[in-house]
Amino acid sequence: MEWLQLFDPEPSAGAARVDSLFWLLTALSSAVTLAIVITATVFVYRYWHQRPADRERPPAHVRRRVELTWTSLTLVAFLFLFLWGASLFAYVNMLAAPEGAIEVYALGKQWMWKIQHENGKREINTLHVPRGEPVRVILTSQDVIHSFYLPEFRAKKDAVPGLYTELWFVPERTGVYTLACSEYCGTAHARMRGRLVVLEPEDYARWLAAGEPQGLAAAGAQKFRALGCSGCHSPRSTVRAPSLAGLYGRPVPLQGGGTVRADEAYLRDSILLPRKHVVAGFAPIMPSFQGQVGEEAIIELIAYIKSLADEERIRGE
Ligand code: CUA
Secondary structure, X not given: OHHHOOOOOOOEOOHHHHHHHHHHHHHHHHHHHHHHHHHHHHHHHHOOOOOOOOOXXXXXXXXXXXXXXXXXXXXXXXXXXXXHHHHHHHHHHHOOOOOXXXXXXXXXXXXXXEEEEOOOOEEEOEEEEEOOOXXXXXXXXXXXXXXXXXXXXXXXXXXXXOOOEEEEEOEOOOEEEEEEEOOOOOOOHHHOEEEEEXXXXXXXXXXXXXXXXXXXXXXXXXXXXXXXXXXXXOOOOOOOOOOOOOOOOOEEEEOOOOEEEOOHHHHHHHHHOOOOOOEOOOOOOOOOOOOOOOHHHHHHHHHHHHHHHHHHHHHHO
């Protein structure tokens, strides 16, 4: 149905599934609205105060059968909608991004999106991605809550200060799409907009390499030394601190039992709140770097620690 296409038809996998629920909800709400308007009009006519009508208790069949019917029907309808919505939510939000997805860091701040690519390339309010490859966007905010919204892809996730959230999608057609902030974040919220540019893989590779950016991991390595992290975390150090090689993605045993997976959120917490997860067998002596490193520097440090994970994997093979 062409006329129903309010949005771009499926530039990404999964969009059509979101649309069918959207249209069903729209149709149901319209039907209910229409029924209410018709009933109200009929009743206004029938029970107008000058009109003779039976205004006593409603007839027995209305009290029992009608009441039972509409209660059970709406119950079933709402349960059905709930199950559909929940499974769709799980499909869109809960599935982890596929292994090997392109990783992009997006930092929300009043009022722009700052994007950092893995090779260190930065852009503002524009995100370039290649067609046909899964893209994993890791989000955070520098000030208030923003929401990273790609309407054509039916993809949306809040960017929350002090937290990493993520969203992923597979762009299936080249073109320029909308990027917006969909959480009211202050005066210029409405202008916190940008573009998602989907390029052919060759064009993307050319775009990414242009300008010879310093890699995120390389920038992180510099900060790692400048902040003194290497003093304790290098293999030659006399202070005993957990080794970071091969850390990313692994389960970490904690002091007092339990484990936690070393993902981006864990690495971030370990830099800012080192007492939150103390690694089993180590003393809680690491100082917090809260207030000393900005969000962009944390992203670089994390990229550096992740690159150590890669090195380890290569050496192990
Ligand atoms: Cu950022 Cu609204």
